[in-house]
Every structure is written in structure tokens, then in C-alpha cells.
Amino acid sequence: MAPHSLSPVSDLQGEVQLAREKAQVMYRQLPNVLIFTFAAAAALILYYREVQQLWVWWVVMQVITLARLASLIVWRRYWSTSTAPAHAEQAIRLFIGFSLLTGALWAVFSITFFGISNGSQRLVIAMVMATVAAGSVNVLALVPWASRLFIALLIVPLIVLFATTGDMDDLVIAGLGLVLFMGLSGFARVANESAAQLLVMARQREQRLAKAASECDALMRDKTSLESRLAEKIETLEFEIALRERYASELSRIAALDSMTGLLNRSAFERELRRQQLPVGTALQQAPLVIFVLEVLRFDVWELQGVSVSEQILVAIAQRLRDHCGEQALIARWGGAEFALALRSDTRDWPQYGATLRALLQESIETDTGPLHLDVMVGVAQFNAEERDLEALIYRASVAKHSLRQQEVGGVKVFDDALDVVIRQRQTLRRALHASLETDDLKLVFQPIEPCEAGVPRKMEALLRWNEPELGAVSPALFIPVAEESGLIVPLGRWVLREACRAAMSWPHGTVVSVNVSVQQILSGDLLQDVQDALAYSGLAAQRLEIEITESVFSRDLDLVCQVLAALRAQGISLAIDDFGTGYSSLAYLRQLPVDVIKIDRCFITDLDHGARKLLLAMVSMARGLGFRIVVEGVETAEQQNLLAAMGVDYLQGYFIARPMAASDVAAWLAR
Missing domain, CATH: 1.20.140 (Butyryl-CoA Dehydrogenase, subunit A; domain 3)
Structure with a gap:
């Protein structure tokens, strides 16, 4: 200035x-x-x-x-x-x-x-x-x-x-x-x-x-004024402190509750359980403590009805649990549509008690859109005399409930050691799989898909194999679901795409490589870019790549799936439906999906009696009528080969044709 x-x-x-x-x-x-x-x-x-x-x-x-x-x-x-x-x-x-x-x-x-x-x-x-x-x-x-x-x-x-x-x-x-x-x-x-x-x-x-x-002089005046204001402030603060103490107790009570249902939140639930827990080493003189973890099955479906409907459902569940269990139970909402219940009772038939809770919550709930009927998953765990770990008890109830979620069914599940073994095994697989993405433990093998007519390009399906140093050879049936649950399927699928396209560049010109893609790769929104990057990385022509999808895509966002598949097909990439006939397939879905190939599952040719032959012929005729090329999996005998060739199938795949082979052996096999 x-x-x-x-x-x-x-x-x-x-x-x-x-x-x-x-x-x-x-x-x-x-x-x-x-x-x-x-x-x-x-x-x-x-x-x-x-x-x-x-x-x-x-x-x-x-x-x-x-x-x-x-x-x-x-x-x-x-x-x-x-x-x-x-x-x-x-x-x-x-x-x-x-x-x-x-x-x-x-x-x-x-x-x-x-x-x-x-x-x-x-x-x-x-x-x-x-x-x-x-x-x-x-x-x-x-x-x-x-x-x-x-x-x-x-x-x-x-x-x-x-x-x-x-x-x-x-x-x-x-x-x-x-x-x-x-x-x-x-x-x-x-x-x-x-x-x-x-x-x-x-x-x-x-x-x-x-x-x-x-x-x-000014400081002295300010001092006098400050002392006067300070005295007033002290008096005001004393009043505010008394007021805040009253507010603090109220806020503490509010902080422990879920704002929507009025039940305890998770932290307050665990804190109250620890407060009521018997000291370590004390005999269980009280009634046994049991934890129930409940979750509404496929609650996301009801959330699509609107916020008000989902809130009415959660409030109704909370009120029913409160009315049924009374004040002797601790009830909490953990978030989403998940609830927890802790009580002490001499009742030993805990599965029956869980079934009662499930039946109570399955009763019709009135909402703005009309009455709704829910199903719930109930996990149960009880303290035993040997172990008093409260966190372990909650974990076990959650594990029991999680086993039902994996099956996507409602019901009551009591924790047992076998469930824990499965959960820990999946955790071990998840950690090991994450580490293997950065090592050479993952390998690709290729199984031929042989054409029934001359002049048609051969195909080789890329199959993922995992040989973990400590776990040994791990079946895809074990680690693929783990990868999908943990989100590792997207980087894993990206790696498979790049390696499969790179390997195909060493094969005779025209040979197509077929790569399986998870629905999560499609829904993540990265599949189109991942395919483009793999083709650019390897130099492979788009016409030599075929993407296989499972029928599980029919149960997801079909509009998004069709949009992604159409973009892939526009680049010249062939699309196939794997394991056809075993899941969600319908003519309506087949009409919507921009696919080129249908792969009929091996279960349809295992026992080729008269009825099976008629069903197989009908499936082949239907696919042919819709303009799809047909691949049949699981061919293991010459009889199956001759029958399928006579029906007009385009491609055959199975051990009779060839077993999966290493990438270094593919070129020699194709030459023979």
C-alpha cells in the first residue's frame, strides 16, 4: 500500500x-x-x-x-x-x-x-x-x-x-x-x-x-474491554457446555443408529456385543449367543422399483424383526439389504428359528407399487465353549450366508467347518491368482475345432491353464469363478486375449483363434478396447479372431451386451455362443444377439439314444434355419463324428479330434 x-x-x-x-x-x-x-x-x-x-x-x-x-x-x-x-x-x-x-x-x-x-x-x-x-x-x-x-x-x-x-x-x-x-x-x-x-x-x-x-493506553483499554467480554463469554460458554453435554448424549445415541430403519448400525452392533460378552475364561453360564446374518435375495431388482419402494421394504423388515425378537435381541442394519441379529436363548434348533425369521420376512410387504414378496438368505453361527472370538462369530455367520448368495438361492445355512475351508480356499486362490498375473504361472493351451468340410478355415480354442508353485495344477472350474468374484477376470481376460492373438500369428494363414470372454469383461466396458489392443499388439487380422461368450450374458444387461458384440462384429470378428442349450437360451435371445456360431454343449451327445438324436437334430435344424454355423463339443468317438457330420454340423471339437496342446505344438499339428 x-x-x-x-x-x-x-x-x-x-x-x-x-x-x-x-x-x-x-x-x-x-x-x-x-x-x-x-x-x-x-x-x-x-x-x-x-x-x-x-x-x-x-x-x-x-x-x-x-x-x-x-x-x-x-x-x-x-x-x-x-x-x-x-x-x-x-x-x-x-x-x-x-x-x-x-x-x-x-x-x-x-x-x-x-x-x-x-x-x-x-x-x-x-x-x-x-x-x-x-x-x-x-x-x-x-x-x-x-x-x-x-x-x-x-x-x-x-x-x-x-x-x-x-x-x-x-x-x-x-x-x-x-x-x-x-x-x-x-x-x-x-x-x-x-x-x-x-x-x-x-x-x-x-x-x-x-x-x-x-x-x-489502547492496550489497557482493550484489556479492560477484553476482560469484560471474557467474563460474558465465560458465562455464555458455561451455558453452551451444559447444552452441548445434553446434545452429545443425544448425538451419541443417533450416531449408533441407522438413519433409515432406526436399528443399530454395524459399529454400534459390534460395540454392544463386546460390552455384553463374558470375560475370557468364564464358563458359559448364560444362554448361548447366536448371530444371524440376513440379506434380501436379489435386492437390486427391488431397487429398480425406486428409492421409496426400497426404503419401504427395509423399514418393513426392520419393524418385523423388532416386533418378533423383542428387546432381548440386538438388531442392526449393516448396509444395503443386509441385517444382523444377536440373541441369547436356550433354544437349540437354530435352523428352525432361522426358518421362522425367513418365513416372517417372506410375508407380503405393502409398497407404493403394490404388495411385494421377498426371499432372504439367513446365515447362522453360535459361540462354542472353546472359542470366544466375537469377530470370528460374525465372520462365520457371514460365511454361511455368503454360501447361499453364491448359489443365488434363499434359505437358512448354519455355519460348519466345511464352509470355512471352502471360503479360505477361495481366498488363497484369489491371492495366488493375483500374484500369478505378474509371473509365468499362467499358460495357454489350444484345442482344435475341426471343420467337417474341406476348404473351411480351421479353428483353435485358447484354454487357460494354471500351475501354481505351491497349489499345483488348479482347475479352471475352481479359479475362473474366483477370478469373476474378485474382479480379476478383467485383467486375466485381457492377458488371454493378447497371448492368444500373439500365438496365432505363428500358425498357417487363415487359422482362427477362438477366445472365451466373461460377461464381466463385456459389462466393464473395456472389452472392445482390449480386443483392439490385442490385435494391434500381435498384428493379427480381425477375421482370424473369434470371441466365445457363455449363455450367462442373457441374464444381464442385454442391450449393453448387444451393443458391444455388434461393435466387435462390425470389425470383422466372429462371435460364438458357448455351451448352448444348458442355460438361459431362448429363440428371442438368439434373434437379438449378433452372433455367428452356436456351440452345442457336450451333454447333448453323451448318450445318443433315439430321443437324444431327435433333440440334437432339432437343435441343429433350428440353428441352421436361423443362419448360424454349428460347433458340437465333446466328440470322443467315431460314431459321434459320423452322426454329427451327417446332420450337417459345421465343426467338431473333442478328444477324438485332438486333446489340448501347447502353443509350440499347434503349427506342427496343423501341418499334419
């Missing part, structure tokens, strides 16, 4: 203060000046006592000295404390006037008595005048023009008088006088600057002292 400019009033006050300070400095030196003047004049009288005219000069000098003494008295008594601006200026003018008048009398003395003086007397006059002139430098330092004029009055006449005598010694003295005059003039200038600087510093010091005093 720019400094504030001083107002005219503040400038005027500063000038008045400066004038007062100048006068103070001048009059502080006046007593010494008067004593010196009297002593110097008296010495000259004694030296020239025989000259009668000198007494007239001395009397005039003493009159002026008395006048200056009178001005000193007036200054000290009246003007030094006066606030009138004119008094300080008047005092300075009076001081300068008397000083110059005194200087003029000294000049008169020099001029009057120089001519009647001998050489030694002239030197005395010069010495007195030089001394008086030198003393005036400090006395008149604050008024430089007056100081120079006073020096000139005392020195210049003597220079002229000595120079006009014609004597060589006098000429030397005149020259020395000239040098003295110039030196004293310079000293006067320096003294003026020093005195002015000292005055400025004095003024700044006084201003700082005044500012400090003002700030001290």
Missing part, C-alpha cells in the same frame, strides 16, 4: 514543533554564549585599557548581552511552553537578530581598532575573532545562512584589513584567514546537517514514544 499523505493540519503542526525544537536548542546554548562574550569583551578591555573609545564599544556590547539575557528569561518562562505558533518563530528571529548584532559589534571592533594596533595586537584581535567565529558554528548550526553571515562579519573585515597593509606577514595572515573562513563555512554546513538529523531523530524517537504510549 502507498503511504498516506499528511494533511495540511498535520504539516502545520510538524512545522510548529520543529520551530519550537530549534529554539529550544539555540536558547539552551545561550548562557554559555553570553559568558564567553562577556569574558572575551572583558579581556579586550583589559588589553586595550589605555584606549578611551573602547569603553563605549564595551558598554554597547554589554547592553546587547543584557538584552539577550532578557530574551532567554522570556523564552524559558513564557514562550517555551506556549502553544502559539508565532512565539517559537519570534524567539528564533530574536535570537538570530541579537546574534548578528553581536557579530556586527565584533566587526566594528576589528575595523575601529585595527589601524591603531601594532602587529602583536592585530594578532590578538585575529585570534579573538577566529575563536568567536568558530564558537558560532554550533550555536547557529540550525540556521545556516545566519551562521555564515556571522562568520563573515568576524572574518572578512580582518582578511581585507590584513591584505591591504602590504606587509608580507599580514598577507600570510590574510590568506590563513581566508582558509579559516572557508573551513568554518564548511563546518557550518556539516553542523547544520548533523543538527537537522539529530532533530529528526529526536522527533522520531518522541513519535515512537508517543505511539508506544498511545498503544499502551
Whole structure:
């Protein structure tokens, strides 16, 4: 920020203060000046006592000295404390006037008595005048023009008088006088600057002292005001503290509850369970503690009905659990559509109790869209005498419930050790699979898909194999579901695509590589980019890649699936439905999906009796009528091969054709 400019009033006050300070400095030196003047004049009288005219000069000098003494008295008594601006200026003018008048009398003395003086007397006059002139430098330092004029009055006449005598010694003295005059003039200038600087510093010091005093007064006022406000604040804070204590207890209660249902939240549920838990080592004298974990089956379907409907469902479930279990049970909502129930009871038929809870929640729930019927999954776990770990108990109930979720069925499941073994095995597989993505433990093998007619391109299906150093060879039936559950299927599928396309580049031209793709790869939205990256990475033509999808895609977002598959097909990539006939297949779905090939599952050719042959022929005829090429899996005998070729199947796959082989063996097999 720019400094504030001083107002005219503040400038005027500063000038008045400066004038007062100048006068103070001048009059502080006046007593010494008067004593010196009297002593110097008296010495000259004694030296020239025989000259009668000198007494007239001395009397005039003493009159002026008395006048200056009178001005000193007036200054000290009246003007030094006066606030009138004119008094300080008047005092300075009076001081300068008397000083110059005194200087003029000294000049008169020099001029009057120089001519009647001998050489030694002239030197005395010069010495007195030089001394008086030198003393005036400090006395008149604050008024430089007056100081120079006073020096000139005392020195210049003597220079002229000595120079006009014609004597060589006098000429030397005149020259020395000239040098003295110039030196004293310079000293006067320096003294003026020093005195002015000292005055400025004095003024700044006084201003700082005044500012400090003002700030001290302000601080004292602020202190008094602060103490008053502090007393008021303390009183207010005491009231607020009492109010907050009441609020804190209420907030603590609210923080422990689920905002929608009013049940305990998960952290409050676990905290309350620990509080009620018996000390470790204490015999179970109370009734056994049992945990039920409940979850609405496929709640996402009901969430599609709208927020209000899903909230009505959750509130109704909470109220039913509260009414049925009473106050002796701890009930919590863990989030989503998952609830937990803890109670102590001598009842041993916990599966039956869980079935009762399930039946209670399956009863019709009235919502804005009408009555709804739910199904729930109930996991049960109970404390035993050997283990008292509360977290383990909750984990076991969750594991029991999770086993039902994997099967996507409602029901009641009581935890047993076999479930724990399965869960821990899947956790082990998940960790090992994640690590294997960065190592060479994963390998691809390829199984031929042989055409039934000549001139049709051969195909090789890429199959993933995993040989883990500690677990050994792990079946795809085990690790593929684990990869899908943990989200590893997307990076795993990306790796399979890249490696399969890279391997196909070493095969004879025209051979197609077929790669299985999980529905999660499609729903993630990255499949199209992953395929493009794999083709660019390997240099493989899009016409030599076939993507196989399972029938599980029919149960998901069919519009999104069709959009992704259509984009792949537009690039020239062939699309096939794997394991056809075993899942969600329907003619309506087949009509919507942009696919080229149907792979009939091996279960349809295992037992080729009369009925199986009719069903297989119907499936082949239907696929042929819809324009699909047909692949039959699981061919293991020549009879199956001949029958399928006679039905008009396009491709055959199975151990009878060839077993899966390493990538390094594919080119040789194709050559044979």
C-alpha cells in the first residue's frame, strides 16, 4: 500500500514543533554564549585599557548581552511552553537578530581598532575573532545562512584589513584567514546537517514514544474491554457446555443408529456385543449367543422399483424383526439389504428359528407399487465353549450366508467347518491368482475345432491353464469363478486375449483363434478396447479372431451386451455362443444377439439314444434355419463324428479330434 499523505493540519503542526525544537536548542546554548562574550569583551578591555573609545564599544556590547539575557528569561518562562505558533518563530528571529548584532559589534571592533594596533595586537584581535567565529558554528548550526553571515562579519573585515597593509606577514595572515573562513563555512554546513538529523531523530524517537504510549493506553483499554467480554463469554460458554453435554448424549445415541430403519448400525452392533460378552475364561453360564446374518435375495431388482419402494421394504423388515425378537435381541442394519441379529436363548434348533425369521420376512410387504414378496438368505453361527472370538462369530455367520448368495438361492445355512475351508480356499486362490498375473504361472493351451468340410478355415480354442508353485495344477472350474468374484477376470481376460492373438500369428494363414470372454469383461466396458489392443499388439487380422461368450450374458444387461458384440462384429470378428442349450437360451435371445456360431454343449451327445438324436437334430435344424454355423463339443468317438457330420454340423471339437496342446505344438499339428 502507498503511504498516506499528511494533511495540511498535520504539516502545520510538524512545522510548529520543529520551530519550537530549534529554539529550544539555540536558547539552551545561550548562557554559555553570553559568558564567553562577556569574558572575551572583558579581556579586550583589559588589553586595550589605555584606549578611551573602547569603553563605549564595551558598554554597547554589554547592553546587547543584557538584552539577550532578557530574551532567554522570556523564552524559558513564557514562550517555551506556549502553544502559539508565532512565539517559537519570534524567539528564533530574536535570537538570530541579537546574534548578528553581536557579530556586527565584533566587526566594528576589528575595523575601529585595527589601524591603531601594532602587529602583536592585530594578532590578538585575529585570534579573538577566529575563536568567536568558530564558537558560532554550533550555536547557529540550525540556521545556516545566519551562521555564515556571522562568520563573515568576524572574518572578512580582518582578511581585507590584513591584505591591504602590504606587509608580507599580514598577507600570510590574510590568506590563513581566508582558509579559516572557508573551513568554518564548511563546518557550518556539516553542523547544520548533523543538527537537522539529530532533530529528526529526536522527533522520531518522541513519535515512537508517543505511539508506544498511545498503544499502551489502547492496550489497557482493550484489556479492560477484553476482560469484560471474557467474563460474558465465560458465562455464555458455561451455558453452551451444559447444552452441548445434553446434545452429545443425544448425538451419541443417533450416531449408533441407522438413519433409515432406526436399528443399530454395524459399529454400534459390534460395540454392544463386546460390552455384553463374558470375560475370557468364564464358563458359559448364560444362554448361548447366536448371530444371524440376513440379506434380501436379489435386492437390486427391488431397487429398480425406486428409492421409496426400497426404503419401504427395509423399514418393513426392520419393524418385523423388532416386533418378533423383542428387546432381548440386538438388531442392526449393516448396509444395503443386509441385517444382523444377536440373541441369547436356550433354544437349540437354530435352523428352525432361522426358518421362522425367513418365513416372517417372506410375508407380503405393502409398497407404493403394490404388495411385494421377498426371499432372504439367513446365515447362522453360535459361540462354542472353546472359542470366544466375537469377530470370528460374525465372520462365520457371514460365511454361511455368503454360501447361499453364491448359489443365488434363499434359505437358512448354519455355519460348519466345511464352509470355512471352502471360503479360505477361495481366498488363497484369489491371492495366488493375483500374484500369478505378474509371473509365468499362467499358460495357454489350444484345442482344435475341426471343420467337417474341406476348404473351411480351421479353428483353435485358447484354454487357460494354471500351475501354481505351491497349489499345483488348479482347475479352471475352481479359479475362473474366483477370478469373476474378485474382479480379476478383467485383467486375466485381457492377458488371454493378447497371448492368444500373439500365438496365432505363428500358425498357417487363415487359422482362427477362438477366445472365451466373461460377461464381466463385456459389462466393464473395456472389452472392445482390449480386443483392439490385442490385435494391434500381435498384428493379427480381425477375421482370424473369434470371441466365445457363455449363455450367462442373457441374464444381464442385454442391450449393453448387444451393443458391444455388434461393435466387435462390425470389425470383422466372429462371435460364438458357448455351451448352448444348458442355460438361459431362448429363440428371442438368439434373434437379438449378433452372433455367428452356436456351440452345442457336450451333454447333448453323451448318450445318443433315439430321443437324444431327435433333440440334437432339432437343435441343429433350428440353428441352421436361423443362419448360424454349428460347433458340437465333446466328440470322443467315431460314431459321434459320423452322426454329427451327417446332420450337417459345421465343426467338431473333442478328444477324438485332438486333446489340448501347447502353443509350440499347434503349427506342427496343423501341418499334419
